[in-house]
Amino acid sequence: MATITSDSISHAASRKRESRAFAGLKSFWRDFFVRTFHPYRPELHYMRGPGPAWRAKYGDGAAFRLKSGDV
Numbered sequence: 087m088a089t090i091t092s093d094s095i096s097h098a099a100s101r102k103r104e105s106r107a108f109a110g111l112k113s114f115w116r117d118f119f120v121r122t123f124h125p126y127r128p129e130l131h132y133m134r135g136p137g138p139a140w141r142a143k144y145g146d147g148a149a150f151r152l153k154s155g156d157v
Contacts (some may be wrong), residue, residue, distance in 0.1 A: 135150070136150055
């Protein structure tokens with residue numbers, strides 16, 4: 087039969103605290119890297135000028151307005 091001492095109980099409790107602290111730290115770093123290195127970059131998908139649907143409707147030779155500094 088095994089005997090339980092207060093030392094063994096406090097050691098198990100401290101391990102739980104360490105694992106909770108480690109889980110919190112792990113969660114923080116995971117969220118940090120997900121937000122920092124997120125693959126979606128909207129500035130890469132910004133459309134400049136008319137696209138293929140506009141050209142299909144108006145033709146390639148149709149004039150469209152450019153803002154100053156676009157060219």
